[in-house]
Amino acid sequence: MSLWKNAPIDSRAHAAVAANGLDYRVIDTADRAEFDPYLQAEMRGFLAGEQTDEQIGGARDGLSFRRFIGVYDPASAHPEQPVGTVNSWVTDVTLPGGRTLPMWAVSGVTVAPTHRRKGIARAMLEGELRTAADAGLAIAGLTVSEATIYGRFGFSPATYATDWRIDTRRAAWVGPRPDGRLDFVSRERLRDELADLHGRIRTARPGEIEAWPGLWRRMSGLVPGQQDAQKLRAVRYADPAGATRGLVVYRLADEGEDFTKHELQVHYLLSETADAYAALWRFVLEHDLVSVVQASLRSVDEPVRWMIADQRGAHVTTSEHGWLRILDVPTVLGARTYACAASLTLRVTDPLGFADGTWTLEIDGEGAPTVRPTDAEPDVTLSVNALSSLVLGGVRASVLSAAGLLAAEPHSAVAMDRAFASVDTPFLSLWY
């Protein structure tokens, strides 16, 4: 078993919740008497209804590989159900240049509404960050449903995502028409091919993380008790040699009164080649009896914009999506490659201490970095949040400078813009 899964509770976090008469412990995910009430509490924290035994079983199967820790109130009427939850695991995140780093992924942060604003979330998050740093992790990450919480712990957005709503009458296809073929695939095959395809593309995209098997089961509608699973449809694109190069998972929403005006909702569209991308987008946009195509969690740089006759037929909204939190500056800055040579001294501030310090970043003509601690005067002074946003190359130093989030002479901010730029747009295609 991985060492991180049952790493002991951070003693400072334990003491912080104990001061309020609460207990804090790592869950034994093999013990249903402990794990099932935990999962009910987490779902309640995310405002879901009470889960059936079948649904809890599905969650148990999909998530038990993770580390689960809970805050318990012994005085509660249901002391077996935690009042605070968080789960975490170690997974790879891709950096510009294609190297990956092990990342402490954090998920399922909830505090019961009866116990809010007593510092439980703070104790859990600071505790998890210290546990991650003690385990030797250089970076942590999460996706958020409440974006205002995590900045205070050093997390900051590093990838952005777009939601699309496309009027198919205005979005006549003007893109390529590749030669490969499209076929529906079974749920089981979809699960396996999604895992394979994502495994192949994830290191080509800064910001993408390694997925977990339960995610593909859910994406394929194979989790017991999963709502509306039978509505999911999946199509694969095979290249002329017969190899799967792309998959789209979608559902058709109820049409209301007019059968010609269904909404096609793209749940996931994953492609390995430009041909697969074009063929699958064309498939959804030219689907008969569909007037609107809706797609969430797409890149900020979708080529489909240029494949439709009228770009105004697509309504696109952008939001932050993948949040990172650097714990070890030299390891993270030293693991990516850069766009050009540069020499920069960075002063990083971190109220929690992990990333605090001053480093010189020397980048050679090949984009390879050397990072060393220094006492030199900094060219750039920035918080760990700002550096965590910049590290994938999707956010620019000069923009953060203009926003007052980074202090630098303009030429240093521009040097950082040029060096940190990423050829591939940073993107995370998953929620976790």
Ligand SMILES: CC(C)(COP(=O)(O)OP(=O)(O)OC[C@H]1O[C@@H](n2cnc3c(N)ncnc32)[C@H](O)[C@@H]1OP(=O)(O)O)[C@@H](O)C(=O)NCCC(=O)NCCS
């Ligand atoms: C969000 C949530 C986890 C906060 O838990 P909590 O125990 O009440 O938080 P804490 O008391 O530890 O507060 C920590 C800090 O975050 C702030 N904070 C907490 N919830 C906040 C919110 N919803 N919006 C903005 N700030 C928030 C607190 O003011 C406090 O700030 P400070 O310590 O800098 O003064 C809890 O309200 C919850 O479970 N909400 C529903 C589920 C959810 O949104 N989870 C987050 C998923 S991404």
